Amino acid sequence: MSLPKDQAKKIVSSPYAWVVLGVLTLIYISSFVDRQIIAVLAPQIQDELVLSNFQVGLLYGTAFSFIYAICGIPMGRLADIYSRKLMIISGLVVWSLMTVISGFASSLTFLIVARFFVGISESALSPAVYSLLSDYFRPEQRGTVFSIYAAGIFIGIGVSFLAGGSVAQAYDWRTSLWVVGVPGLLIAVIAWLVIRELPRGITQDNERYEAVSSFREVVTYILRKKTVRYHFLGFSFLAFIGYTILGFIGIVLTDIHNAGALVPQYGWFMMATGLSVMASGWVADRLATRWGGGHRFIMGAVAGLVCLPLYYFGLFAETAITALLLIGFANIISSSYNGVAAAIIQYLVKPNMRALAGGLYLFVISVVGFGIGPPLTGWLMDTFFIGPYGPAKALMLVFTCSGVLGSLCFWRAMKSYDQDTEVG
Template identity: 30%
Template sequence: MRTPPVSPIGWRSHGLLFLLAMMYADNFVGRQVIAVMIEPLKQEFAVSDTAMGLVSGLAFAAVYVLLGLPAGRLADHLPRTRLLAVSSLLWALATVACGLAGSFAMLVVARMAVAVFESPSTSTSMSIIADIYPPQRRSFAIACYTAAPTFSTIIALCVGAWVVNAYGWRSAFFAVAVPALLISALCAFIVRDPPRGRFDLTPPRAPQPTVGLLASAGELWAQPAYRCLVLACGITTFSAYAYAMWNASFLVRSHGMPLQYAGILAGLVGGICAGVGALFSGWLTDHLAGKNPRWQIGIPLVGHLLGGSTLILYLLWPGDVLMQVKGVPVPSAMLWCALTSFFSVWWVGPSYSLLTQLVPACRRATAVALQTIVSTLCGVGIGPLATGLLSDALMPWFADESLRYALLLISSTLVIPMALLWRTYRHLNGLAKVDAYA
């Protein structure tokens, strides 16, 4: 395998990465802030847990799934920074519309509009990151990008809970829209699009005939290693989003905490530990994979094993109080919550980095978009909704504890991505043997 060309990584690359991370963080705040609105929204609109799973997940994911692949295709053919400028502006306007919703149906429609304009963001950003950092530094760069939303959980849950409590849930939506306007202006007038394929390990191919959107996606899906990796990421987010979206409500119902304190704890503990875990796993992967590429699979596997185990302990831990911090009761279960958040994100940086290496630059955004579609459908769409359905179904037997057992059932699905990651490793190992023989 050829060594990628040596090229300096300067402040422009780091600055662009920071801007992309801030965009992703703001998008994620817009998703996660609903977690601290569940109880007030249920009261105002008189809806069930299942309905809240719809507005917090499926209403967003259904539209995202439909438009994610065309958005990735656009990113492969249009100036990427200009595409992000337009989508950020329209995303901000749709978020404001969420705050202006006068009925539950209007809120659902507004959430669907948010999904429309957010659809290009992840695939476009990943395509750009792959062109400003070489493979041996890419896991940590992607970890920095994906760690921003985990740190933004602190804003979404802590600050969001305070804003919702003090000023109402509508004001929280208005506040989330403001940073997107500034990001849109920077992408439109300041940032330049980097050259595509700058750090590709293989020489550029001769121009290929243009294929249709579905044909291009089909060719990508036909690659066994890519397919298994994408499915592993998607099913991981199924339980991850369910846990993230319902964690504050779990603390309210099973540990008797006020909503504001539950949001603060879930945001601080979950956000900080997940952010540190993402950065650490990205650094560790770059360090170990340089010596043995198998660690791009090994790090996610270890993270799933440890994160899944600590999540089960967290959900089953009794509701005793460990300490009081400035009047805020801290359950002893939060120790397991911290470990769960730290380990559960170990898959992100290595998996995305490996994905960008499996496809050529001209299809990178489409490949990431296809992965994002699967993850969004499984995670944002089905995860929170399935948890709400299970919680409602278990209510006759477990009452307020039904959410605890619903989350336990959802978390058991982590064994599936572990098996898929192992299959990915087997496919990659087979390809390596073929290449060596050739």
């Protein structure tokens, strides 16, 4: 049940709204800890359950990413119709329970089924949050607000590397899964007490909008906009970079520099990336205030291009420490777009389409970035780029093409933004 509009308007951008943002960000951190932890624990799981590298890749990537991507679209549609609060908290409870239950696994099949449920439940989160935050805050604040939320991605990944890995080393992988899963259940109680459902479109200057009942009509309306198509394509190229370096940083440090012990330290750069995401959102809002909303896309181009020199010198560095530092700082820049990307899409659709638009966005970047980026790069390593710095050459080729092509998409998106934007 939504609050009456007169009460809801008092909440918009109030101190309470920032508290809700903090709780939602905490939930997002939990989702990425539970999502990434399998990669951190992979060596121990592989040894105990006698798994091949292919099976580990299936468990970490395919078992999660495709079900997450596919379910995000119907979850977005449901969030546009039903209670966003209920969807967020229900998803949190399910993925936390599944993470705890995974600690009792005795087979690969058991873990894959649990990962399926983690993927399904996590797919309910961000589409609903995107829609809810658009009602909790004024339109001119969205770049900043969505970037604070998106920072949870990298804080969560950092926690999974640092805390999850440390618990696994001190005890075992099962204990680590229990330790990272249980806090989500406690956060769910806090979220239920704090978050309130708001009427959709409360931040609109014109609060009346045409209802669209058909799923097909909504998807068609969203995708027929040129800016949306360039947005999806451009940020998919940037997701190529982010998912690929996350998947192969271990290979760079281990195969090129024989410094596998440094891999957990990459978690610190993930934590720092959360700060760059927030800074990028703040700058994007300043650019929009001064020159127009379409200029938020500039931060996407900055992420895609400014990182390239750092990646180059890091990937071809002569020492492991230099490689870690330069690649880590490059990632801080290349992943800074996450909040801005989620915010921009909210300006291009009607209030009753925001969650579905968010689901479509997550579907595209998950399939392209997670589903295609790492396998394509791995194929280049196996087929064309061999030798001591073969992985570095493959990664640099992928990053350069992705950064340049993504920036071209953002330039085209800026040209059509004004004609495609919606009020509020």
